[in-house]
Amino acid sequence: MMRQIGQISQIRRANYQPIIGLEIHIELKTKSKMFCGCPADHFGKPPNTQTCPVCLGLPGALPVPNRKAVEWTIMAGLALGCQIPGESKFDRKNYFYPDLPKGYQISQYDQPLAISGKLGNIGICRVHLEEDTGKLVHVEKATLIDFNRSGVPLMEIVTEPDLTSSDEAKEFLQNLQRIIKYLGISEADMEKGQMRCEPTVNLEIKKGNLTVYTPLAEIKNINSFRFVKRAIDFEVQRQFEEFERTGIEKQAGNKVTRGWNEQKGITILQREKEEAADYRYFPEPDIPPMRFERKNIEDLRKKLPELPEKRARRFIREYGVSEYNAAILIENKGKADFFEEAVSYARELEKPPGTKAIGDWIVNKRVDLAKTSPENLLKAILAKAGAATLDDSELIAAITSVLGINQKAVIDYNNGKEPALMFLVGQVLRRTKGKGDPGQIRLLLEKELHDDKKR
Amino acid sequence: MKLNELTIKEAHEGLRQKKFSSLELVRACLGQIKRLDPKINAFITVCEREAAKEAERADKILGQKPTDISARPLLGIPVAVKDNFCTKGLKTTASSNVLADFIPPYDATVVTKIKDAGAVILGKTNMDAWAHGSSTETSDFFTTHNPWNFNRLPGGSSGGSAASIAADETIASLGSETAGSIRQPSSWCGTVGFKPTYGRVSRYGLIAMASSLDCPGPIAKTVSDAAILLRIIAGKDPSDATTSSYAVPNYLEKINKGTKGIRVGVAKEYLAVAENEIKEAVLAAVKTLEKMGAKVKDISLVDPKYAIAVYTILQRSEVSSNLARYDGIRFGFGREKFGQEAKRRIMLGTYYLSAGYYEAYYLKAQKMRSIICRDFEKAFKDVDVILGPSAPTTALPLGASKDHPMFGEMMDILFEPSAIAGLPGLSLTCGFSAEGLPIGMQILGPQFSEELLFQVGYAFEQATDWHKRKPKL
Numbered sequence: 045m046m047r048q049i050g051q052i053s054q055i056r057r058a059n060y061q062p063i064i065g066l067e068i069h070i071e072l073k074t075k076s077k078m079f080c081g082c083p084a085d086h087f088g089k090p091p092n093t094q095t096c097p098v099c100l101g102l103p104g105a106l107p108v109p110n111r112k113a114v115e116w117t118i119m120a121g122l123a124l125g126c127q128i129p130g131e132s133k134f135d136r137k138n139y140f141y142p143d144l145p146k147g148y149q150i151s152q153y154d155q156p157l158a159i160s161g162k163l164g165n166i167g168i169c170r171v172h173l174e175e176d177t178g179k180l181v182h183v184e185k186a187t188l189i190d191f192n193r194s195g196v197p198l199m200e201i202v203t204e205p206d207l208t209s210s211d212e213a214k215e216f217l218q219n220l221q222r223i224i225k226y227l228g229i230s231e232a233d234m235e236k237g238q239m240r241c242e243p244t245v246n247l248e249i250k251k252g253n254l255t256v257y258t259p260l261a262e263i264k265n266i267n268s269f270r271f272v273k274r275a276i277d278f279e280v281q282r283q284f285e286e287f288e289r290t291g292i293e294k295q296a297g298n299k300v301t302r303g304w305n306e307q308k309g310i311t312i313l314q315r316e317k318e319e320a321a322d323y324r325y326f327p328e329p330d331i332p333p334m335r336f337e338r339k340n341i342e343d344l345r346k347k348l349p350e351l352p353e354k355r356a357r358r359f360i361r362e363y364g365v366s367e368y369n370a371a372i373l374i375e376n377k378g379k380a381d382f383f384e385e386a387v388s389y390a391r392e393l394e395k396p397p398g399t400k401a402i403g404d405w406i407v408n409k410r411v412d413l414a415k416t417s418p419e420n421l422l423k424a425i426l427a428k429a430g431a432a433t434l435d436d437s438e439l440i441a442a443i444t445s446v447l448g449i450n451q452k453a454v455i456d457y458n459n460g461k462e463p464a465l466m467f468l469v470g471q472v473l474r475r476t477k478g479k480g481d482p483g484q485i486r487l488l489l490e491k492e493l494h495d496d497k498k499r
Numbered sequence: 500m501k502l503n504e505l506t507i508k509e510a511h512e513g514l515r516q517k518k519f520s521s522l523e524l525v526r527a528c529l530g531q532i533k534r535l536d537p538k539i540n541a542f543i544t545v546c547e548r549e550a551a552k553e554a555e556r557a558d559k560i561l562g563q564k565p566t567d568i569s570a571r572p573l574l575g576i577p578v579a580v581k582d583n584f585c586t587k588g589l590k591t592t593a594s595s596n597v598l599a600d601f602i603p604p605y606d607a608t609v610v611t612k613i614k615d616a617g618a619v620i621l622g623k624t625n626m627d628a629w630a631h632g633s634s635t636e637t638s639d640f641f642t643t644h645n646p647w648n649f650n651r652l653p654g655g656s657s658g659g660s661a662a663s664i665a666a667d668e669t670i671a672s673l674g675s676e677t678a679g680s681i682r683q684p685s686s687w688c689g690t691v692g693f694k695p696t697y698g699r700v701s702r703y704g705l706i707a708m709a710s711s712l713d714c715p716g717p718i719a720k721t722v723s724d725a726a727i728l729l730r731i732i733a734g735k736d737p738s739d740a741t742t743s744s745y746a747v748p749n750y751l752e753k754i755n756k757g758t759k760g761i762r763v764g765v766a767k768e769y770l771a772v773a774e775n776e777i778k779e780a781v782l783a784a785v786k787t788l789e790k791m792g793a794k795v796k797d798i799s800l801v802d803p804k805y806a807i808a809v810y811t812i813l814q815r816s817e818v819s820s821n822l823a824r825y826d827g828i829r830f831g832f833g834r835e836k837f838g839q840e841a842k843r844r845i846m847l848g849t850y851y852l853s854a855g856y857y858e859a860y861y862l863k864a865q866k867m868r869s870i871i872c873r874d875f876e877k878a879f880k881d882v883d884v885i886l887g888p889s890a891p892t893t894a895l896p897l898g899a900s901k902d903h904p905m906f907g908e909m910m911d912i913l914f915e916p917s918a919i920a921g922l923p924g925l926s927l928t929c930g931f932s933a934e935g936l937p938i939g940m941q942i943l944g945p946q947f948s949e950e951l952l953f954q955v956g957y958a959f960e961q962a963t964d965w966h967k968r969k970p971k972l
Binding site: 097100101102103104105106107108109136138140142145146147148189322324325326329330331332 | 583584585591593598601603604605607702703704705706707709710711737738739740741816817819820822823824826828829830849852853854857861
């Protein structure tokens with residue numbers, strides 16, 4: 045009987061499809077905060093050491109928008125294929141929370157900086173700019189507030205509900221993170237809270253001829269890519285089970301907010317009737333509306349770096365690297381830049397190694413970019429390349445000669461003294477002036493010594 | 500003449516010529532405050548010791564580098580500041596119990612500017628709590644009395660600043676206006692009040708009432724004093740994104756150019772609202788200007804009664820958001836300390852902005868605001884300035900505002916249209932009622948026409964003696 049129910053579930057499971065939309069917050073790494081001159085870099089700073097009347101929301105203080113943050117948000121919008129409307133404005137989102145000093149958050153409501161974009165096949169609904177809140181620190185019997193984070197520029201990206209699996213969500217986020225880092229506008233480190241993701245999940249279920257939807261759930265408190273996947277997976281399963289049990293469908297006003305509990309690996313109900321919240325948005329009277337000329341937008345577009353996907357395609361086309369290696373080379377901007385620097389350095393050489401070989405080397409050898417320079421990398425490749433051009437006969441001649449001169453080492457080796465072999469490898473390399481692959485020399489030596497012994 | 504009765508101009512000259520010291524000047528004002536303020540209640544805080552110290556410092560500068568006074572037009576001159584401007588280290592309450600013990604860690608931009616010009620801050624003046632009102636009766640502390648008649652209201656919300664000027668308790672003062680809060684008390688107290696173009700003067704450090712309308716401005720004894728003060732406090736402020744980079748002229752330069760050829764519009768809709776006595780005084784003023792060469796023209800404006808609705812909706816909406824920060828968590832006291840008027844405004848504004856009502860109220864009001872702006876633009880194609888009554892009545896008896904939640908809006912009916920449009924307006928005395936109370940008239944102009952308004956006002960002041968009359972105290 046039990047088994048039968050399980051089977052029915054399996055069958056039904058094939059008839060539902062998760063619908064996932066993402067809301068992503070990214071802290072911009074501008075020098076100063078969104079609306080005042082305090083430093084925006086707050087991670088690990090002593091509490092309340094980076095505050096002023098503006099970000100503390102003191103009486104009479106006024107916000108002055110950070111131009112850089114506005115430009116960067118537009119650039120992010122452009123990188124995500126968005127349209128940039130000629131006019132945008134800030135709005136007040138009114139709500140009470142102890143970490144929100146003014147009693148409202150300056151955000152953008154109906155005129156975001158960027159709209160209607162696409163990343164891969166996922167639609168981008170909007171990109172807007174707002175301010176981060178302070179941070180509550182719960183200690184025994186008290187809650188403390190740290191306002192260092194208050195007013196840090198926060199870019200919000202909202203996708204269309206185009207994602208259908210947790211894997212797709214994770215991949216999208218990694219892709220997005222890479223683009224943001226390429227733009228150089230944020231470190232977008234999820235663990236540090238520089239990038240936060242709130243997926244909204246529900247299911248489309250086919251019941252005979254009917255299609256029904258489960259209530260929307262927005263999931264908060266996720267701080268890694270891994271947990272995005274796990275939280276969505278849990279929520280999908282939970283919603284399916286809940287629907288089987290209750291049959292409750294999505295309707296106006298029954299969206300819920302759930303919190304991801306990392307320890308237990310589950311989502312927990314935080315708030316019901318999420319849509320009932322009334323933020324009483326109205327245009328921020330302290331900040332005049334923003335107008336952008338086409339030329340301003342095009343100037344910003346020109347500032348965009350080559351984005352990872354495009355760069356990978358170019359690496360394949362221009363440098364002949366494999367699709368697989370290209371994907372690894374563009375993983376981060378630093379690595380891709382390193383590769384291209386090595387390529388351009390190689391071009392100045394008389395006998396340069398092939399561009400594909402340089403790429404292969406970086407990928408296969410897992411080169412630690414922090415510990416080498418493009419120049420040194422090329423030296424290493426050339427040494428190896430030199431070895432490859434060394435005739436086998438030259439190498440054999442060198443080995444025979446070394447073995448003849450170093451009889452003591454041969455005897456030592458035959459008596460089981462392993463280090464003697466390394467000594468001989470070194471001697472061969474010395475004779476070939478560094479040409480030749482040490483691994484190959486070692487193999488040839490061993491064979492020779494073994495044959496010797498047999499003789 | 501007593502030193503405390505001097506204008507900025509006279510005090511400045513006296514100090515320059517070393518006829519008296521700044522300390523003597525400050526002491527004269529402090530003496531008047533000590534003598535009269537128990538009856539008038541213009542001040543919430545009097546900085547007796549600090550003011551004397553600042554005066555001594557000014558005297559030192561006057562002694563050592565007498566040329567400094569040319570660059571610092573307020574050097575050694577006492578100024579009273581409305582208590583909604585943040586003053587570093589000096590209690591700033593907005594006349595609300597919520598902020599009864601609030602000491603700001605920073606100066607408002609206008610305070611910095613007058614300090615840089617050498618001013619001695621004499622104290623902080625009473626107002627309607629949070630500037631919500633036109634009487635000072637909503638002050639959580641006490642009501643200010645009109646120096647012309649202690650049984651009358653001084654008007655508001657800058658009632659303390661206007662009363663302190665009228666009673667010669669200070670040489671100069673700063674007020675703020677959202678819609679009438681400078682001009683209405685000026686009209687009731689017989690002072691000169693100037694409400695500048697929105698964005699002409701920085702709001703940074705002014706405790707916000709309705710942010711899209713708030714405007715700091717001078718309340719003074721003469722038109723030229725108001726011009727001196729405005730020049731000091733006006734200008735682009737990097738801390739206020741709504742300030743304009745429009746150049747600030749020296750308002751004194753063209754102030755005595757007269758009114759010859761200036762086209763003065765008189766709106767029948769405005770005259771219709773005012774009491775007869777006021778209407779007559781204003782029409783007499785029009786005649787005076789006409790005699791001096793002004794070209795008078797009857798004009799028609801949108802009935803000011805519509806402005807009341809627009810203003811009420813926009814202002815309450817912004818108030819409800821601006822007062823949200825007073826939650827008692829970081830400074831001041833909790834929400835239970837809000838007075839009735841503030842609570843009413845918070846509730847009404849919250850309602851206007853609520854989902855489902857926003858379009859019907861706030862958005863509609865914004866549309867009406869555009870209509871009023873266009874109406875003025877149209878009018879200013881035919882005339883250079885518009886002249887009309889300030890407040891529709893002279894100073895009303897104490898208690899008049901009680902139980903009238905819309906008291907302020909009615910008193911400010913003739914200021915609301917120009918405030919909504921962000922226009923500058925100058926209020927000055929143009930006569931006295933049979934009861935001996937001052938009657939105010941206002942001169943309105945297009946945005947950034949401050950210079951012209953001072954010019955017309957100054958010409959009128961020179962041609963009349965109203966400003967020379969003083970209350971018997």
